[in-house]
Amino acid sequence: MAELCVCSVLVTGANRGLGLGLVQHFLRLPNPPQWIFATCRDPNGQRAQELQNLASKHPNLVIIGLEVANPASIKAAAAKVGEHLGGSGLNLLINNAGIVKPNSLDNETPEDMIQVYTTNTVGPLLMGQLSCSKAAIINMSSIGGSIASSYGWELMQITSYRCSKAALNMLSRCQSLAYKEHGILCVALHPGWVQTDMGSYAGHTPPVTVDDSVQGMLKVLSSLSEKDTGAFLDWEGNVLPCLSMPTQCPLFQELQNLASKHPNIIIIPLEVSDPTSIKAAAAKVGEHLGGSGLNLLINNAGIAKPNSLDNETPEDMIQVYTTNTVGPLLMGQLSCSKAAIINMSSYAGSIEDMYVWDFGQIVSYRCSKAALNMLSRCQSLAYKEHGILCVALHPGWVQTDMGAGGSYKPPLTVEDSVQGMLKVLSSISEKETGAFLDWEGKVMP
Numbered sequence: 001m002a003e004l005c006v007c008s009v010l011v012t013g014a015n016r017g018l019g020l021g022l023v024q025h026f027l028r029l030p031n032p033p034q035w036i037f038a039t040c041r042d043p044n045g046q047r048a049q050e051l052q053n054l055a056s057k058h059p060n061l062v063i064i065g066l067e068v069a070n071p072a073s074i075k076a077a078a079a080k081v082g083e084h085l086g087g088s089g090l091n092l093l094i095n096n097a098g099i100v101k102p103n104s105l106d107n108e109t110p111e112d113m114i115q116v117y118t119t120n121t122v123g124p125l126l127m128g129q130l131s132c133s134k135a136a137i138i139n140m141s142s143i144g145g146s147i148a149s150s151y152g153w154e155l156m157q158i159t160s161y162r163c164s165k166a167a168l169n170m171l172s173r174c175q176s177l178a179y180k181e182h183g184i185l186c187v188a189l190h191p192g193w194v195q196t197d198m199g200s201y202a203g204h205t206p207p208v209t210v211d212d213s214v215q216g217m218l219k220v221l222s223s224l225s226e227k228d229t230g231a232f233l234d235w236e237g238n239v240l241p242c243l244s245m246p247t248q249c250p251l252f253q254e255l256q257n258l259a260s261k262h263p264n265i266i267i268i269p270l271e272v273s274d275p276t277s278i279k280a281a282a283a284k285v286g287e288h289l290g291g292s293g294l295n296l297l298i299n300n301a302g303i304a305k306p307n308s309l310d311n312e313t314p315e316d317m318i319q320v321y322t323t324n325t326v327g328p329l330l331m332g333q334l335s336c337s338k339a340a341i342i343n344m345s346s347y348a349g350s351i352e353d354m355y356v357w358d359f360g361q362i363v364s365y366r367c368s369k370a371a372l373n374m375l376s377r378c379q380s381l382a383y384k385e386h387g388i389l390c391v392a393l394h395p396g397w398v399q400t401d402m403g404a405g406g407s408y409k410p411p412l413t414v415e416d417s418v419q420g421m422l423k424v425l426s427s428i429s430e431k432e433t434g435a436f437l438d439w440e441g442k443v444m445p
């Protein structure tokens with residue numbers, strides 16, 4: 001085994017679980033790093049006792065306060081790291097801190113969706129934006145964020161966690177592309193199902209010990225090279241499937257003209273980022289339908305921000321995620337019985353293909369759509385027993401305000417895209433539930 005040799009490493013969430021395990025193993029390396037920055041929320045408190053004991057014996061271990069959900073705390077921690085490193089950059093950043101909420105799909109709330117996303121996805125984005133030159137960024141992801149695998153669904157639905165990790169996988173791909181020219185290697189790593197507070201929270205005993213997981217991950221880290229950048233690997237070095245999905249189209253005042261001619265068109269105000277507005281709209285739909293349920297829900301509303309990875313902000317990350325991912329979650333929770341839910345996703349949310357990266361990095365958009373693809377999978381599993389078919393659909397690159405937002409003319413007209421999608425909808429059956437399809441019916445990666 002090649003021996004891992006780094007001059008400086010920073011680990012977030014280092015006071016317990018895998019973070020603490022990583023710090024202990026770094027200290028034990030034959031060639032330990034010159035600086036190990038162990039960050040945690042409460043460096044002087046009881047929860048950091050073990051780190052404090054270690055720091056009293058190892059002068060290369062520096063404990064720094066860091067709350068990854070707080071941009072000001074991240075900046076303050078970066079300044080402290082800079083004081084120690086002087087001009088030389090950080091070699092290895094391990095975005096390990098993470099949270100989970102034990103919610104089922106139907107109990108999931110906007111607050112929990114945003115809190116988990118802020119910690120598990122926006123935190124790693126901001127940590128990666130720090131100016132200290134990094135040789136590698138490791139994002140601690142989870143196989144629970146693999147849209148392709150539905151790992152552990154029967155034991156835990158944890159949709160906010162799954163969506164945040166699917167989005168984190170997308171962020172890792174974005175970082176790998178944007179930071180390639182600086183020689184920074186970016187990888188998403190699944191540590192296994194490990195015996196930590198998080199791993200054991202649902203009352204099951206996970207199969208992997210912290211020691212085995214950390215040892216495996218360090219072995220994987222020591223063997224990484226340029227060709228692995230952007231990969232999603234597990235603690236044994238296996239490549240994991242990510243998989244992702246499609247886009248949307250906006251609407252106009254033309255609706256009113258249509259409604260004046262067609263009495264079966266009902267215009268209802270609905271702001272998908274506002275739970276109250278969703279409830280009010282659902283009540284109006286209920287008034288029209290009486291006892292009979294809604295047959296088809298198309299979650300089409302969506303936004304995009306033209307940000308690059310380095311300009312991406314927590315505010316834009318949350319706003320886009322709230323509209324593109326949390327909105328469809330809440331719409332899906334409405335009690336009207338649906339026969340099918342179609343989530344308008346985007347090929348740009350495909351972690352495998354990183355479609356049109358060179359035309360626009362749009363990181364917040366890509367992360368939100370990768371998370372939406374995960375939500376579609378969660379919905380397909382949770383609503384299967386009610387016979388509700390759930391599909392993520394990529395409409396193609398279409399001539400809408402969003403599609404034409406850059407300097408290129410999209411190849412597809414709205415007419416062709418919609419005609420294609422309706423044809424796809426008319427042909428899908430039970431076996432397609434959970435799929436990610438495009439407007440021509442092709443299965444997307």
Ligand SMILES: NC(=O)c1ccc[n+]([C@@H]2O[C@H](COP(=O)([O-])OP(=O)(O)OC[C@H]3O[C@@H](n4cnc5c(N)ncnc54)[C@H](OP(=O)(O)O)[C@@H]3O)[C@@H](O)[C@H]2O)c1
Pocket residue numbers: 012013014015016017018019040041042047066067068069095096097098099119140141142143190191192193194195196197198199200206
């Ligand atoms: N254990 C597993 O089976 C498993 C499987 C797949 C992926 N993972 C991933 O591995 C990583 C570590 O998990 P773990 O099992 O070691 O979890 P854990 O035992 O629950 O520890 C989580 C760590 O993250 C810190 N943290 C949480 N929110 C934070 C915030 N806002 N700012 C700073 N630190 C924060 C916690 O600090 P406090 O002590 O202050 O709360 C703690 O140090 C996570 O990203 C998790 O998603 C774990």
